[in-house]
Amino acid sequence: MKLSELQAFFVGEISDTDFHDIILADVSEYERRRLVRRGSNPIAVVNDTENIVTQQGISHLCSAYLRGTLSEADLAYVADALLLSNFAQDVEFIGNGLSNLIGLLTDPEVNGPINKERVMEILTKLSVAR
Numbered sequence: 001m002k003l004s005e006l007q008a009f010f011v012g013e014i015s016d017t018d019f020h021d022i023i024l025a026d027v028s029e030y031e032r033r034r035l036v037r038r039g040s041n042p043i044a045v046v047n048d049t050e051n052i053v054t055q056q057g058i059s060h061l062c063s064a065y066l067r068g069t070l071s072e073a074d075l076a077y078v079a080d081a082l083l084l085s086n087f088a089q090d091v092e093f094i095g096n097g098l099s100n101l102i103g104l105l106t107d108p109e110v111n112g113p114i115n116k117e118r119v120m121e122i123l124t125k126l127s128v129a130r
Helices: 003-010 016-035 055-067 072-084 098-103 116-129
Strands: 052-054 092-094
Touching: 003 016, 003 052, 003 055, 016 055, 016 072, 052 055, 052 098, 055 072, 055 098, 055 116, 072 098, 092 098, 098 116
Parallel strands: 052 092
Antiparallel strands: none
């Protein structure tokens, strides 16, 4: 996944369906590795633009899941890409506690399953933080 594609999705320049198609192969490999206990799970992200993540972008991501156009695996992959990938140390999160909320979407074995209730909770916290 290119960071520019993620940024374009966050601002609505790429549709939910197109974004899902863009990350499909990466998410499939991510899921395959996640299911292998103790398997490493590298996130391949091409850092080709500025690394800014906003509440609006995460709201858009969560809303796409609630619309059914992105899966739980898609959310976990994007969250891991933002927090754990090769460029994560350079990501600028605009909004208090935003990285912590994104963290709720990582590793279902640690944080519990991603489901509509959890995503609604994140959206509620995002709207309160504005």
